[in-house]
Amino acid sequence: MNRRTKIAALAAALTISAGAAGSAVASGDGRGGSREAAALTGTAKLFRPAPAADDITFTFDAHLAQKDRKDPQAATGTFRFSHYTEDGSYGGYAVAKVDCLVTAGKVAVVTGVIHDTDLQELRNKRVGVTVHDLGKHDRLGYSWVGRENALEVPPCLSSAPFEQVKAGTGDFKVLPWQLPYN
CATH class of the missing domain: 2.40.128 (Lipocalin)
Structure with missing residues (x-):
């Protein structure tokens, strides 16, 4: 895999991970439960x-x-x-x-x-x-x-x-x- 492809793949993985983490925090308390009302x-x-x-x-x-x-x-x-x-x-x-x-x-x-x-x-x-x-x-x-x-x-x-x-x-x-x- 060439260097540009590796960088693009890493950037995509980080973006997906950050989005998933942000969704988890927004919908819960970060420990698997729901946030306070x-x-x-x-x-x-x-x-x-x-x-x-x-x-x-x-x-x-x-x-x-x-x-x-x-x-x-x-x-x-x-x-x-x-x-x-x-x-x-x-x-x-x-x-x-x-x-x-x-x-x-x-x-x-x-x-x-x-x-x-x-x-x-x-x-x-x-x-x-x-x-x-x-x-x-x-x-x-x-x-x-x-x-x-x-x-x-x-x-x-x-x-x-x-x-x-x-x-x-x-x-x-x-x-x-x-x-x-x-």
Whole structure:
């Protein structure tokens, strides 16, 4: 076999192998099972223009299993948020158990009931957060904007992603949900 034929055969074999591997990953989890139906993961700090130096952080680990793809309220996981002022005069954190996750494209809405917090008025309240995964320019919104005394919302509900994340901190990843119509 001449050199050109060998190179062409090798290139064709590599192309076929790469296509097969890509198909396997797209249709499964890379280990022979199917991928999750939806997910939201990552951590970011919110941007605050000077002179504000508040440390506001959101972390997500929310998942919807493929077997539950028709029921976003079967989602599992947690999300955490904290807000502390630079001078230490205000601060607190909350951890919520996920009770709904809906994603579409690069946008996710997650709700959960707060089970761990150092702010007792938040305990057992349902809150919602929306994330827009824009690479290095992620955005975030939350259900309690302007209504700190009325935190609780229904499952799967939050606001538009009106907040910017601090440069260099956004690593949110949204796995889009594909609604099964049958």
